[in-house]
Amino acid sequence: MITISxxxxxxxxxxxxxxxxxxxxxxxxxxxxxxxCGLIDGEGHFYINKxxxxxxxxxxxxxxxIDDKLLLNYICKTLGIGKVYAYGDKxxxxxxxxxxxxxIIDLLTKYPLNTTKLLNFLDLKKALELYTNSTRxxxxxxxxxxxxxxxxxxxxxxxxxxxxxxxxxxxxLLGFVEGEGSFSVRRGSNKFELLFSISQSSKDxxxxxxIKQFLENLPGTHGSDVVKKSIYKPKxxxxxxxxxxxxxxxxxxxxxxIPFFSSLKWHSKKELxxxxxxxxxxxxxxxxxxxxEGLRVLNAIVNQMNxxxxxxxxxxxIDRDQLLKDIAVLLNGPSNYGIIxxxxxxxxxxxxxxxxxxxIIQLEEENGNIIKTFYSILDCAKFFNVSRTLIYSRLSxxxxxxxxxxxVFIKKK
Numbered sequence: 020m021i022t023i024s025x026x027x028x029x030x031x032x033x034x035x036x037x038x039x040x041x042x043x044x045x046x047x048x049x050x051x052x053x054x055x056c057g058l059i060d061g062e063g064h065f066y067i068n069k070x071x072x073x074x075x076x077x078x079x080x081x082x083x084x085i086d087d088k089l090l091l092n093y094i095c096k097t098l099g100i101g102k103v104y105a106y107g108d109k110x111x112x113x114x115x116x117x118x119x120x121x122x123i124i125d126l127l128t129k130y131p132l133n134t135t136k137l138l139n140f141l142d143l144k145k146a147l148e149l150y151t152n153s154t155r156x157x158x159x160x161x162x163x164x165x166x167x168x169x170x171x172x173x174x175x176x177x178x179x180x181x182x183x184x185x186x187x188x189x190x191x192l193l194g195f196v197e198g199e200g201s202f203s204v205r206r207g208s209n210k211f212e213l214l215f216s217i218s219q220s221s222k223d224x225x226x227x228x229x230i231k232q233f234l235e236n237l238p239g240t241h242g243s244d245v246v247k248k249s250i251y252k253p254k255x256x257x258x259x260x261x262x263x264x265x266x267x268x269x270x271x272x273x274x275x276x277i278p279f280f281s282s283l284k285w286h287s288k289k290e291l292x293x294x295x296x297x298x299x300x301x302x303x304x305x306x307x308x309x310x311x312e313g314l315r316v317l318n319a320i321v322n323q324m325n326x327x328x329x330x331x332x333x334x335x336x337i338d339r340d341q342l343l344k345d346i347a348v349l350l351n352g353p354s355n356y357g358i359i360x361x362x363x364x365x366x367x368x369x370x371x372x373x374x375x376x377x378x379i380i381q382l383e384e385e386n387g388n389i390i391k392t393f394y395s396i397l398d399c400a401k402f403f404n405v406s407r408t409l410i411y412s413r414l415s416x417x418x419x420x421x422x423x424x425x426x427v428f429i430k431k432k
Contacts (some may be wrong), residue, residue, distance in 0.1 A: 046382070047126075051097060052188035060191075061198020063132075065139040066148050068169035073155050075163055077147050079123045083287075086330050088288050098122070108331045112166045120147060133185045133195075134223050136387060137175045177222040187228040192233065196280075197287040202296040204321045209308055211299055211317055214267050214275060221250060221260040223320040232263055234327045237275050243392040244402065245271040260285045268394050270379065272300065272339070288328070294325050299347055306355030313355065316345050379432040384425060399429065 059081065065146040066078040079101075083091060090163050091103045091112040100119035104111050114120055124144050132140055146166045169175075199219060205212040219227055231246045245268045252260050266276060277297055285293070299320055307313030322336050355370065357364045380399045382391040393399040400407045403420075410429060419426040 027247045040160060047097065050190045050284070052126060052130050053188050054194040054284075055094065056127065056132060057191040057194025057196075058198050059127070059135060059194075060132050060134040061195050065136070065143040065170065066113060067170065068144060068164070069164060069167060069321065073160055075114060075119065075146070075150055075167070077120050077150070079114040079120055079143075083316070084108060084329060084331075085110050087287050093286060110328075117147065117151065131183065131186070133187070133191070133226050134219070137179065137183065138174065138177065139170045142170050179225070185226045187229055187233040189279075192230065193280070193283045193285065195230075197285065198291050200289065201325070202292045203325065204296070204299055206318075206321065209314070211265060211298060211303055211308055211321070213266055213269075213272055213300055213303075214270070214432075215296075218261050218263045221262050224262055227262045227264060232278075234264075234266070235385060237279055239275045239278075240271065240392060243271065243394060244398055245394060264265055270394055273304075280288070287337055291328065292324050295320050298350075302346075306365055306367075306372075307349050309365045310355055312345075313349060316342070316349060320346070370405070380414075381430050381432055382422065383428050383430050385419070390422075390427065405412070 023352065062083060062343050063079050064079070064082065068076045068078065069074055081091060081094070085105055085108050088103060088105055088110040091110055094112055095101050095103050100116070100122055101112055101114040104113060114123055120143075124140075124147065127140055128144070131137060142164075146163045149159050149163055165400050168401045185326065196217065199217055201214075201216045201218075203214045203216065206216055217227070225249065233247055234240075234246050235243060245266055247265045247267075249263050249265070250260050251263065252258065266272065277300065281297075281343050282295055299317060301306065302313060302317055308317055319337060319342050323339065323342075326332060356368050357366045366368065380393040380396065382399075383389055384392075391402075396407050396410050400410050403410075412430045413420060417428065419428050421427075
């Protein structure tokens with residue numbers, strides 16, 4: 020069973036306690052900078068305002084739900100600049116002083132953004148340089164105005180600079196996921212399918228391909244094709260097509276994705292969704308989704324995840340303290356699965372489980388080195404653009420094939 024502490028996972032207010040972090044030394048380390056850049060790629064904004072004919076103001080903001088005000092306070096405290104404002108169900112970290120905006124510029128120059136928000140950042144940077152380092156001639160004012168009028172919703176060209184190559188790191192990805200990622204559960208009859216997804220405008224397709232490659236090359240994956248990419252058009256005339264990356268493969272979630280995110284230091288309330296997601300995985304691993312009590316608990320967990328956990332949600336009828344106790348009883352009690360001979364049974368239903376063992380196919384060199392992993396015969400066949408029959412044949416006759424100039428074998432784990 021994958022271990023996640025339950026103590027702070029489900030509490031009355033669902034607000035993470037950052038008091039300890041806020042008291043720590045606020046010196047910036049690389050992990051924080053990378054994480055912050057990921058969050059900015061997801062939730063950051065750059066603005067130029069024209070206050071009069073010759074006067075401009077420059078502003079950087081991060082917008083979040085009011086429940087993440089402590090997160091913005093953490094950023095404000097750590098950077099030592101800006102202010103945090105709350106209004107209604109929203110809160111915003113604002114940097115508007117020219118000297119402080121320059122600190123953000125210096126940070127993002129050294130740690131470049133990965134999304135097309137980089138273009139707005141570069142325009143802001145250029146405009147502030149012109150405004151502070153040049154005589155404000157008519158031509159300079161016109162150039163700053165043109166930069167302002169081509170940013171954000173008015174931007175029509177999204178070609179990234181030739182020098183820019185997306186750089187995905189563990190902490191950048193965590194920050195981006197805290198802004199744009201989703202840990203969700205698709206429910207059906209005795210079915211709770213775990214889904215991890217990231218969505219982004221199609222103008223950032225190069226970045227999404229880089230994230231897909233990064234996830235498929237985490238330790239333990241061996242380049243397996245488990246991240247499914249799709250493009251869809253949201254409702255509405257002016258909406259850009261959206262690219263979505265989705266992971267639902269159980270072994271990858273268990274052996275790769277959960278250990279990866281568990282090893283990182285979260286800062287937002289999205290950690291609570293991740294923790295609930297892991298609890299649901301553990302309950303399923305023990306077969307509790309086949310029990311009446313297990314179904315009740317699983318549905319209760321899902322019913323207060325994501326938007327339903329927000330303080331502004333109307334879903335306030337769940338006793339979360341009791342839910343935490345109910346989860347602990349199930350996870351600390353016996354599994355609902357048993358073994359008879361070599362078959363798995365569902366004890367509460369007194370019947371064989373309808374799920375066989377996961378088929379894992381590995382591409383191995385003659386020395387046993389694993390160079391690629393597939394989680395089904397079909398995925399392996401698609402990779403080589405051959406029939407499943409041929410893959411079955413190579414599994415049974417143990418004959419080698421040539422892959423990238425090497426003699427390799429297809430093995431079933």
